[in-house]
Amino acid sequence: MRTMIDTMLPKQPYEYAMWIDGDWVTSKSSFTRESPAHDVTVGRYPMGSEADTDAAVVAARRAFDAGPWPKMSGADRSKALLRVADGIRAKKEELALIEVLESGKPISQARDEMEWSAGLWDYAAALCRHIYGDTYNTLGESMMGFMIREPIGVVAMITPWNFPFLIISQKLPFALAAGCTCVVKPSELTPGTTLRLGQLIEAAGIPKGVVNIVSGYGNPVGARLASHSDVDMISFTGSTAVGRSVVEASRSNLKKVELELGGKNPQIVFADSDLDAALDAVVFGVYFNMGECCNSGSRLMVQKSIAQEFAAKVIEKAKEVVVGDPLDEATKVGAIVNQTQLDKIQGYIQTGQREGATLKLGGNRRQTERGRFFEPTVFEGVNPGMTIAKEEIFGPVLSVIPFETPDEALRIANSTAYGLSAGVWTKNIDVAFQLGRGIRAGTVWINTFMEGYPELSFGGYKESGLGRELGRFAIEEFTELKTIQVHLGPRTKWLP
Ligand code: NAD
Numbered sequence: 001m002r003t004m005i006d007t008m009l010p011k012q013p014y015e016y017a018m019w020i021d022g023d024w025v026t027s028k029s030s031f032t033r034e035s036p037a038h039d040v041t042v043g044r045y046p047m048g049s050e051a052d053t054d055a056a057v058v059a060a061r062r063a064f065d066a067g068p069w070p071k072m073s074g075a076d077r078s079k080a081l082l083r084v085a086d087g088i089r090a091k092k093e094e095l096a097l098i099e100v101l102e103s104g105k106p107i108s109q110a111r112d113e114m115e116w117s118a119g120l121w122d123y124a125a126a127l128c129r130h131i132y133g134d135t136y137n138t139l140g141e142s143m144m145g146f147m148i149r150e151p152i153g154v155v156a157m158i159t160p161w162n163f164p165f166l167i168i169s170q171k172l173p174f175a176l177a178a179g180c181t182c183v184v185k186p187s188e189l190t191p192g193t194t195l196r197l198g199q200l201i202e203a204a205g206i207p208k209g210v211v212n213i214v215s216g217y218g219n220p221v222g223a224r225l226a227s228h229s230d231v232d233m234i235s236f237t238g239s240t241a242v243g244r245s246v247v248e249a250s251r252s253n254l255k256k257v258e259l260e261l262g263g264k265n266p267q268i269v270f271a272d273s274d275l276d277a278a279l280d281a282v283v284f285g286v287y288f289n290m291g292e293c294c295n296s297g298s299r300l301m302v303q304k305s306i307a308q309e310f311a312a313k314v315i316e317k318a319k320e321v322v323v324g325d326p327l328d329e330a331t332k333v334g335a336i337v338n339q340t341q342l343d344k345i346q347g348y349i350q351t352g353q354r355e356g357a358t359l360k361l362g363g364n365r366r367q368t369e370r371g372r373f374f375e376p377t378v379f380e381g382v383n384p385g386m387t388i389a390k391e392e393i394f395g396p397v398l399s400v401i402p403f404e405t406p407d408e409a410l411r412i413a414n415s416t417a418y419g420l421s422a423g424v425w426t427k428n429i430d431v432a433f434q435l436g437r438g439i440r441a442g443t444v445w446i447n448t449f450m451e452g453y454p455e456l457s458f459g460g461y462k463e464s465g466l467g468r469e470l471g472r473f474a475i476e477e478f479t480e481l482k483t484i485q486v487h488l489g490p491r492t493k494w495l496p
Helices: 004-008 050-066 074-090 092-103 107-127 164-178 192-203 218-227 240-252 275-291 304-320 339-354 406-413 429-438 471-477
Strands: 018-020 023-025 030-034 041-046 134-136 143-151 154-158 181-185 211-213 233-237 256-260 266-269 299-303 358-361 377-380 397-403 421-425 443-446 479-487
Touching (some): 018 050, 041 092, 050 154, 074 092, 074 107, 074 164, 092 107, 092 192, 107 471, 143 164, 154 164, 154 218, 164 181, 164 233, 192 211, 218 233, 240 256, 275 304, 275 421, 299 406, 339 358, 339 397, 421 429, 471 479
Parallel strands (some): 154 181, 233 256, 266 299, 266 421, 299 397, 377 397, 421 443
Antiparallel strands (some): 018 023, 018 211, 030 041, 143 479
């Protein structure tokens, strides 16, 4: 019997084309994607080749060198970005559905991500008119100095599968605001919404060649972009391992590299905190997006005096989390993106047990008629040296680690190779700021977790990344700084 949800599944896979130099481009070969929750094919995409990638770079290069985009007024660029934001809102339902079908994330969350993405385009539109440098009027009577910001050039963007539309919206409108031209490569697992974005770019009247979207695999498309000598900058979000290979490939022309990589983020709960608020945020922080989240609060550090009681409450709350079909409005945790990811999560469950941690909840694939789902999982008895306390699992798995003092909490928080984000829960302002300042991570939330604002920059310390996205600092990333020195009046001669 067909259920309500079955009627939402496409009868045929949606067909997509690449957007290159103002044209819709198909290719002889294609690849498909199966919905991780429904086991049906939901999309067919062109298999981008090295030649397609080169054509996209040539188009972006020409659009940058010949204009008009980089030389347009901020006001005109701003209007175009606002039209894209409007387009996203108008297509919200369609985009959210595609995102669910390809990624397995819950539909209500996917809709929020579309709204949030449109807000990023709005914010970047405002930044178009707010790109400025410095002037120095202190160099003596005969000299003036100007520092001006210019777009860095052709930017290649490579994105992962966990927040496909949100992550491209963290990059593309900001680079466009700065006056750059772009080549975008979405993940081969979730290219649909990024390819659809091409339609919104076209409808917004952004000149041809300014944005180019190439679908395909990391190799050849991503690797070619990373090594291409006509690409001036690469903005990459993905795993630390692939990020490293992007850095190596970038040596060809010493292009600028910006990286948003993995995380192993602690949520640190002190006994004096608002424990109800912390409890909700801990459960949200680790199970949101099935735990397939760079910001996942996958390490719960709890002060020893409340550790047992608090962990018991987390387990009770975790049992309330609705795991199920991501097209169901009630679902909070949808499907795991693919078998490789599921195997990886199961591998970490075995490693955790082998190294002596105690599995207190979950730890198994959920038995369902279709799709692949994983139970919310909690490990206790975890020490900071264990693999599950150090490595990014990218699944709904929480490791509980007790601590006694703020100094010890800080030591444990900083004991991984990552440094993306952290949460601190306490009512003691001294402790809050001791940790806020001491944690080596790009974002520290105090008495909240995983909030974001377009105004506030985001990025990682250590092996979590290089550079910053969002906020006015994004404009700094996508621009070069040029010094212009002007001599006024007669210049003192070198030769007599
Ligand atoms: P991934 O590194 O496997 O792939 C990311 C992208 O790189 C994909 O588009 C892929 O096709 C491409 N790619 C693969 N090989 C390449 C190569 N040799 N050269 C160039 N590009 C190549 O990552 P993923 O599995 O898609 O995403 C999960 C990872 O992303 C996690 O580690 C997660 O923490 C990280 N992530 C980080 C952030 C952040 O903002 N810090 C946000 C989301 C995800």
